[in-house]
Amino acid sequence: MVQTQSYTQPTENVSNLDQSLFLKALRREQVARPPIWLMRQAGRYLPEYRNLRSNVKDFIAMCEDPSLACEVTLMPIKRFNLDAAIIFSDILLIGQAMGLDLSFVEDKGPIFSAGAQTKEQIEQLDVDEASDKLSFVSEAIKLTVKELKDTPLIGFCGSPWTVASYMVEQGSSKDFRTIKKMAWCEPQTLLSLLNKLSMVSIRYLTDQVRAGAKALMIFDSWGGVLSDEAFKTFSLDPTQTIIHALKQNPITKNIPIIFFAKGKHSLYSTLANCGADALSIDWTVPLSWVQMQTQDKVALQGNLDPTMLLAPPEYLKAQVEQILTDWGNRPGHIFNLGHGVLPPTDPTQVQRLIDWVHTFSKQG
Ligand code: CP3
Numbered sequence: 001m002v003q004t005q006s007y008t009q010p011t012e013n014v015s016n017l018d019q020s021l022f023l024k025a026l027r028r029e030q031v032a033r034p035p036i037w038l039m040r041q042a043g044r045y046l047p048e049y050r051n052l053r054s055n056v057k058d059f060i061a062m063c064e065d066p067s068l069a070c071e072v073t074l075m076p077i078k079r080f081n082l083d084a085a086i087i088f089s090d091i092l093l094i095g096q097a098m099g100l101d102l103s104f105v106e107d108k109g110p111i112f113s114a115g116a117q118t119k120e121q122i123e124q125l126d127v128d129e130a131s132d133k134l135s136f137v138s139e140a141i142k143l144t145v146k147e148l149k150d151t152p153l154i155g156f157c158g159s160p161w162t163v164a165s166y167m168v169e170q171g172s173s174k175d176f177r178t179i180k181k182m183a184w185c186e187p188q189t190l191l192s193l194l195n196k197l198s199m200v201s202i203r204y205l206t207d208q209v210r211a212g213a214k215a216l217m218i219f220d221s222w223g224g225v226l227s228d229e230a231f232k233t234f235s236l237d238p239t240q241t242i243i244h245a246l247k248q249n250p251i252t253k254n255i256p257i258i259f260f261a262k263g264k265h266s267l268y269s270t271l272a273n274c275g276a277d278a279l280s281i282d283w284t285v286p287l288s289w290v291q292m293q294t295q296d297k298v299a300l301q302g303n304l305d306p307t308m309l310l311a312p313p314e315y316l317k318a319q320v321e322q323i324l325t326d327w328g329n330r331p332g333h334i335f336n337l338g339h340g341v342l343p344p345t346d347p348t349q350v351q352r353l354i355d356w357v358h359t360f361s362k363q364g
Pocket of ligand 1: 038039040041042043044053059086087088089090091092104109110156158162172219221340
């Protein structure tokens, strides 16, 4: 194995991390097996999470307490042989830091107070101090990287469009009518909100890297509800503003960025050139097809349907093997789900999934 000699920080820890399967796969270097981690790997399907959560005021209080956020981040790492951790937090905390009240209501999801519906209200939203108000995330990252040692930690934020959709709709939405109406009737107002979110996200992600995040992921869960043209204006452009700023800053320029544009299949060839190092792919298209669209310009992460973890073990196994066979032994694959682990998932199934990715790769 060829080892690079010129580490900027010659500590054992840094060099081990740099050679981790996850970071190598993101650089599209050849690896013995694809690394695996799972979106929402720290969440309600874990009994230890539910137990801790029942003793804390609410989900936001867990995120805001660095030692609790650290403890939850480590839960799946202690239980399973995963190749990356993701800091326990939420994409919507940025809206709270900009001045809106946020709460998570049992069985209803997130609720934002009014305050991002008119031009005047959007002008009031704070940019300058918002990233400082999120400093508990950096504190949690500092605590977590000390514990993780050789496992890289992923920092993250939501795409401006996805975060704005919750802020403008004041929560989850079926048809995104309020934010879309704003896009068609008052595009400059929406663009000013998206720009504010890009500015805060740049500082927020930079702070996460300063604290020890070794990769970044941008979640665009709802860009797929837009036409290609509208997606470029309202989702991709503000996301690229973030990516380009990070790639120009000496602190963040070598940190790989994963972009998850859920459901935006028609634009994969465009997304391959968006500046991200990897794309996260949902389960509705084969990775080999995405690879043809992206032409080896980016690594690909995915793409098991999270509901497969609810299927009989043999069925799950066949699906895992299908994804690995379809990909073959090309470099640049990170095994993951096409969306987050669902709360009713049995952790034994997650264990099986991880074992099968490991053993299949050895046989192959
Ligand atoms: O383990 C991890 O992946 C890291 C933590 C993480 C959470 N949310 C924790 C969480 C991450 C990366 C997110 C991202 C996130 N949050 C997204 C993008 C990815 C996606 O799922 O599409 C979005 C859209 C959100 C917004 C959000 N957060 C919603 C809509 C909800 C309610 C729905 C639900 O799943 O309960 C949340 C709550 C949330 N975020 C939970 C967790 C563990 C559940 C909180 C609880 O009740 O304990």
